[in-house]
Amino acid sequence: MQVATKSELSAEPSVTIVALAGNPNAGKTTLFNFLTGLKQKVANYPGVTVEWRSGSWRPDGSDRLIIDLPGLYSLETTSIDESIARDVLKGEMPGVRRPDVIVAVVDATNLERNLYLVTQLFEFGIPVVVALTMIDLFEKRKHQINLKRMSQLLGVPVVVMNAAKSRGGNELADAVASVLERPVSFPFHTETDGTEDENGRIFARYNFISNVVQESVVHNDRDAHRVSEKIDKVLTHRFFGIVVLFAILLLVFQTIFTWASLPMELLEKGFGWLGDAIRHEIPEGILADLVVDGIVAGVGGVLIFLPQILLLFLFISILEDTGYMARAAFLLDKVMSRAGLHGKAFLPLMSSFACAIPGIMATRTIENTRDRFATIMIAPLMSCSARLPVYTLMIGAFFTGQTIFGVLSLGAVLMLAMYLLGITVAIVVAFILKRTILKAEPSPFIMELPPYRLPNLRTIIQNMYTRAWLFVKRAGTVILAISIVLWALMYFPRSEDAFAGTGETEIAANVTPETMQLQNSYAGRLGHAIEPVIQPLGFDWKIGVALIASFAAREVLVSTLSIIYNVGKDEDEESETLIGAVRNAKRPDGTLVWTPLTALSLMVFFVLAMQCMSTVAIVRRETNSWRWPLFMIGYMTALAYVGSLITYQAGRLLGFE
Amino acid sequence: MSTAILPGAAPAANLSSGIKLSAIEPGTTVRVVSVSGGGAISRRLLEMGVVPGVTVRVVKTAPFGDPFEVRLLGYNMALRKSEAELVEVIA
Numbered sequence: 001m002q003v004a005t006k007s008e009l010s011a012e013p014s015v016t017i018v019a020l021a022g023n024p025n026a027g028k029t030t031l032f033n034f035l036t037g038l039k040q041k042v043a044n045y046p047g048v049t050v051e052w053r054s055g056s057w058r059p060d061g062s063d064r065l066i067i068d069l070p071g072l073y074s075l076e077t078t079s080i081d082e083s084i085a086r087d088v089l090k091g092e093m094p095g096v097r098r099p100d101v102i103v104a105v106v107d108a109t110n111l112e113r114n115l116y117l118v119t120q121l122f123e124f125g126i127p128v129v130v131a132l133t134m135i136d137l138f139e140k141r142k143h144q145i146n147l148k149r150m151s152q153l154l155g156v157p158v159v160v161m162n163a164a165k166s167r168g169g170n171e172l173a174d175a176v177a178s179v180l181e182r183p184v185s186f187p188f189h190t191e192t193d194g195t196e197d198e199n200g201r202i203f204a205r206y207n208f209i210s211n212v213v214q215e216s217v218v219h220n221d222r223d224a225h226r227v228s229e230k231i232d233k234v235l236t237h238r239f240f241g242i243v244v245l246f247a248i249l250l251l252v253f254q255t256i257f258t259w260a261s262l263p264m265e266l267l268e269k270g271f272g273w274l275g276d277a278i279r280h281e282i283p284e285g286i287l288a289d290l291v292v293d294g295i296v297a298g299v300g301g302v303l304i305f306l307p308q309i310l311l312l313f314l315f316i317s318i319l320e321d322t323g324y325m326a327r328a329a330f331l332l333d334k335v336m337s338r339a340g341l342h343g344k345a346f347l348p349l350m351s352s353f354a355c356a357i358p359g360i361m362a363t364r365t366i367e368n369t370r371d372r373f374a375t376i377m378i379a380p381l382m383s384c385s386a387r388l389p390v391y392t393l394m395i396g397a398f399f400t401g402q403t404i405f406g407v408l409s410l411g412a413v414l415m416l417a418m419y420l421l422g423i424t425v426a427i428v429v430a431f432i433l434k435r436t437i438l439k440a441e442p443s444p445f446i447m448e449l450p451p452y453r454l455p456n457l458r459t460i461i462q463n464m465y466t467r468a469w470l471f472v473k474r475a476g477t478v479i480l481a482i483s484i485v486l487w488a489l490m491y492f493p494r495s496e497d498a499f500a501g502t503g504e505t506e507i508a509a510n511v512t513p514e515t516m517q518l519q520n521s522y523a524g525r526l527g528h529a530i531e532p533v534i535q536p537l538g539f540d541w542k543i544g545v546a547l548i549a550s551f552a553a554r555e556v557l558v559s560t561l562s563i564i565y566n567v568g569k570d571e572d573e574e575s576e577t578l579i580g581a582v583r584n585a586k587r588p589d590g591t592l593v594w595t596p597l598t599a600l601s602l603m604v605f606f607v608l609a610m611q612c613m614s615t616v617a618i619v620r621r622e623t624n625s626w627r628w629p630l631f632m633i634g635y636m637t638a639l640a641y642v643g644s645l646i647t648y649q650a651g652r653l654l655g656f657e
Numbered sequence: 658m659s660t661a662i663l664p665g666a667a668p669a670a671n672l673s674s675g676i677k678l679s680a681i682e683p684g685t686t687v688r689v690v691s692v693s694g695g696g697a698i699s700r701r702l703l704e705m706g707v708v709p710g711v712t713v714r715v716v717k718t719a720p721f722g723d724p725f726e727v728r729l730l731g732y733n734m735a736l737r738k739s740e741a742e743l744v745e746v747i748a
Contacts, residue, residue: 073705074704076700076704109731112706112730116704199692202703203709232716232717236719236726237720238718238720239720242720326735330719330724331719331720333719333723334720334722335721337737443697444698444737445736446736447736448733448735450732451733
């Protein structure tokens with residue numbers, strides 16, 4: 001996977017550019033993967049953040065570049081996807097040459113609505129080839145199609161594809177070559193129809209399509225294809241539908257946590273081993289410290305989450321590919337719209353449980369900008385996987401082995417409570433935003449409930465690969481930089497120098513040189529500086545250092561605490577030594593730093609605070625202004641402070657320590 | 658999929674009978690007469706194939722009473738009650 005540079009977008013003049021256009025769920029992605037194999041690139045259109053994929057297709061030695069347009073129902077409405085597709089087809093997208101051919105992907109089982117887009121594609125003056133997908137399903141239903149007649153009526157070649165079985169590639173190549181040789185004239189132009197108004201044009205298109213379908217297709221009217229509706233008798237049932245939805249969510253999260261634990265342990269051991277190996281090779285000193293404690297520990301600590309991210313995208317891809325996601329939006333739209341959100345916000349918000357970054361990127365399916373921004377603003381309140389190590393450490397240290405009513409583990413209940421807190425606050429925030437600064441007319445919900453299909457393995461793997469790569473890239477850039485900065489803040493100035501003239505008296509005999517170093521480092525001084533502010537939350541300056549560090553990325557809290565408590569840098573959130581150190585940490589006056597209440601206060605802080613530089617960067621990109629990310633940092637920090645304050649102070653009033 | 662779009666069925670020609678799609682019980686099949694309103698919602702409805710003459714079967718209502726599911730032109734579509742109010746139908 002590479003990111004295309006500008007020169008590659010425009011492609012050399014000798015390369016034929018083929019644009020792939022089609023309805024969502026028409027099998028476009030499967031066809032794209034089949035034609036290009038793994039030779040794909042993902043990039044963003046200049047100026048906007050809609051991702052686009054391109055790949056080379058070389059049938060019979062010819063050189064073609066396929067551009068995968070976003071899934072579209074129409075080219076005339078106002079969503080970002082549609083205006084981008086329009087710009088590409090008009091040749092008005094900067095850096096992208098106007099396509100030479102359009103391959104229109106048409107779902108044979110859903111001809112009329114799919115052909116609607118095709119009649120719009122005719123109007124760009126670019127040769128069109130129709131690729132019929134889902135033909136096996138179509139034939140299974142005992143429908144018949146006269147390809148020759150359909151091709152005559154449409155005035156363009158019609159090719160039958162079965163990408164899943166790798167069938168039809170050569171025929172498509174021939175058809176593309178033939179329209180390139182002799183341009184075809186389309187039988188259909190609404191402008192010349194005499195119908196000026198918009199609705200008239202839509203009627204004219206559907207009339208044309210109706211004729212084409214009636215003359216070329218014999219439908220089996222028995223309607224023997226109600227399988228999806230039968231499945232939906234349960235899956236969108238007014239009671240069982242909701243039960244199944246929550247069962248699926250529970251299963252997904254349960255599996256993510258259990259399946260991911262082994263590969264995560266292995267990764268962690270791997271990084272630990274790598275650190276040791278490097279220590280062995282590089283002579284002791286600042287370079288070894290930088291590489292091992294800064295780079296390997298920092299980047300490794302983030303890459304550990306890769307298994308969880310992969311698993312979440314596995315499930316999201318499966319749910320999307322099978323058609324279940326649309327049902328989830330259908331089930332929850334009423335509830336979501338109460339908070340002022342669109343049913344389509346469900347997928348982005350659910351993705352945000354893994355990571356807000358892909359979640360925020362997924363809001364692009366929401367057409368109304370204000371709906372979309374409201375969803376973006378609350379996405380980071382969904383407890384992402386980076387918060388997990390924090391919750392795990394706190395629960396592991398203070399809430400293990402305790403049960404409620406004798407059966408429920410207190411840890412599990414608290415974990416669930418943290419997720420629910422995030423969700424509840426998100427709903428309230430959305431409710432307020434949609435009634436104040438993001439007030440808008442409700443946007444249309446109108447969406448297809450596609451037939452259930454078996455997921456395509458190739459598409460799923462591709463999706464996981466793309467997302468994983470984005471995550472790894474982030475670890476290699478943003479996290480790497482932050483890790484080095486944090487390491488430096490804690491490493492300098494060296495205590496030997498710092499102690500020369502300060503005459504510190506606080507040093508007790510049991511303080512190790514490492515703790516002394518940290519206390520006098522820049523980070524330690526910052527921690528001391530903010531101590532008065534965070535004291536009402538139950539935090540001391542050491543937690544302050546960890547908080548400062550984790551404003552870049554939440555998971556950094558665990559590694560920072562490991563350094564602060566000097567338990568070895570490769571300890572994780574389940575480490576007995578780190579847990580022990582946290583439990584036993586004492587203030588200068590001998591009282592314990594951490595109590596269950598402190599831990600709870602910290603967890604609440606982490607639920608609500610905006611502690612992720614990458615999210616800030618992505619919000620800046622998606623909203624195209626600094627206003628929104630700054631607003632997000634502001635409101636979330638305020639919420640976190642207040643939430644944590646209430647937790648700690650109310651807890652003390654109730655008699656907890 | 659047995660949909661014949663009435664040739665030349667103009668929306669203005671059928672103002673007589675006034676049942677709204679939102680009032681149709683699940684399981685009932687009706688025929689679209691017109692789509693009112695000139696905004697983004699009615700255009701999206703038309704583009705998705707809710708054009709005069711098309712038959713629409715109301716499949717079911719979502720758990721909380723809204724949105725609801727219809728079948729037309731061989732595919733299933735979800736829309737909100739408020740959106741279905743724009744669609745006038747006859748039995």
